[in-house]
Amino acid sequence: MHIDWAALGSVFGVSLVVTVALVGFFTLGIVGLSKAASGAEGGGSGVAAKAGGYLCFALCAAAVAYGIYIIVA
Numbered sequence: 503m504h505i506d507w508a509a510l511g512s513v514f515g516v517s518l519v520v521t522v523a524l525v526g527f528f529t530l531g532i533v534g535l536s537k538a539a540s541g542a543e544g545g546g547s548g549v550a551a552k553a554g555g556y557l558c559f560a561l562c563a564a565a566v567a568y569g570i571y572i573i574v575a
Contacts (some may be wrong), residue, residue: 524565531558 534555541548 527558
């Protein structure tokens with residue numbers, strides 16, 4: 503049995519980076535929507551924060567859809 507340690511390390515590194523990025527985008531989406539809600543209560547519109555939050559959630563959904571596409575293909 504031969505284990506390609508370089509390939510294993512590469513897969514580990516890429517999956518770690520993608521996981522941290524996905525969690526980061528999801529967190530930014532939650533923060534953006536909460537800022538939009540608090541901005542609306544304070545009299546502001548919060549449109550930019552809401553759009554940024556939805557954009558972060560769309561990036562998360564796109565990453566998940568791409569992962570599913572890679573698994574199926």
